[in-house]
Amino acid sequence: MTAWGARLAGVRGVLLDISGVLYDSGEGGGKPIAGSVEAVARLKRSGLKVRLCTNESQKSRGRLVGELRHLGFDVSESEVTAPPPAACQILKERGLRPYLLVHDEVRSEFDEIDTSNPNCVVIADAGENFSYQNMNKAFQVLMELENPVLISLGMGRYYKVTSGLMLDVGGYVKALEYACGIEAEVVGKPSPEFFTSALQEMGVEAHQAVMIGDDIVGDVGGAQRCGMRALQVRTGKFRPSDEHHPEVKADGYVDNLAEAVDLLLQHADK
């Protein structure tokens, strides 16, 4: 493989996935991944631009940032690109009134949205709210629409919490797509619009940016399709088979965020 110097040449901005890179979520707010608190601090001091780019859709950004700060991370809400605000903008622009199949914690992000007499479904990582009753309600709303619109906050297959792997929203989107014979519109990674808005908010072009994530498809593959480089960390939901993925090859595999930052500080433009 090419030397790291060549692979990281010209990098001016870094997009960081949160869950599985900064911390593993779980009971009591989860645990930071070893070395990640210091790695974020070093990165922010380095002169490289940094933005957090997450598909977190179980928590409001305020709650998420509060938990990260509690774990020692120096981050603020304005540094986070997350799906719910992007979804709200789409709903407003198109006059859509969603049935919200979301986690209770994230419902407040949709406070300004009219949810009466739904003409679409918004689905996010709803956790325990993925009951049969709620899924069936979403299904029935979609089946009654002439032009069913299903907006999904991310397409994650699963994520890791301290107690193990957990089903993410993607499977539930596939369930509704199959049952209704429709295709969802995805807001969040790996949607190109979502990566692009994170790049714009950071003020860096795609070819100058690197994504660091634990999801070989959603983070690495998605960022690469936008013209970015991407590293996969061997933390979070990483599995050894990811390094031999049939379709996606990262620009590099690193043990954790700390190693990625070491390499960036040696080789990237600052």
Added chain:
Amino acid sequence: MTAWGARLAGVRGVLLDISGVLYDSGEGGGKPIAGSVEAVARLKRSGLKVRLCTNESQKSRGRLVGELRHLGFDVSESEVTAPPPAACQILKERGLRPYLLVHDEVRSEFDEIDTSNPNCVVIADAGENFSYQNMNKAFQVLMELENPVLISLGMGRYYKVTSGLMLDVGGYVKALEYACGIEAEVVGKPSPEFFTSALQEMGVEAHQAVMIGDDIVGDVGGAQRCGMRALQVRTGKFRPSDEHHPEVKADGYVDNLAEAVDLLLQHADK
């Protein structure tokens, strides 16, 4: 379209779907579809061979037949081809110990199967048992296996009860397939093995048989792929758009089972 006489020539055996053809299931045992009780009786008196071929996986065959008899249908358990016994045979042959993601009512069909230390998942229409917790358990079982085996009892998209449309097992299979990156083995319609075993139990060749169902894909398309003819009834989950399905065209569309039986008694071999 060709005259009914030509379309039904040489038919000697009839496979009947149950839900949406004989009755609409629902609270209190559901309701018979108008004319279907008499239609089944006439069919059985006609000399044509008759077999019930269902993907019902929420109830044991005993319970299902009990409900049908209560509604006035003259049917017995030995006339029913259903997925659970077919699944049990596969589990025994291959030494598989399933985690059962099924409805409480159908669990008794698996009484003879060892479910300790699961090395596969069996999924059926579990209704309210499709909780996040149970889906996540099935996901975790599959993710821990070197060669994950997911056996699905049917791939139905939805079914109709008296109160409306309900999500069926198919979507939940798609969810696990996506999350785990695997493909399920389907027992039940539209699996060719399942139709073939129903034909064998009836003692009729595929080209001599007609399937009557309300599901354009699972019943009509599945039966046709096995070399049978198939009629779709405009009851149950039928939707007008089914008559213009992009991939499947029934050999005929009839208003209900009563009309199908009228046509069969006029035109089929007896």
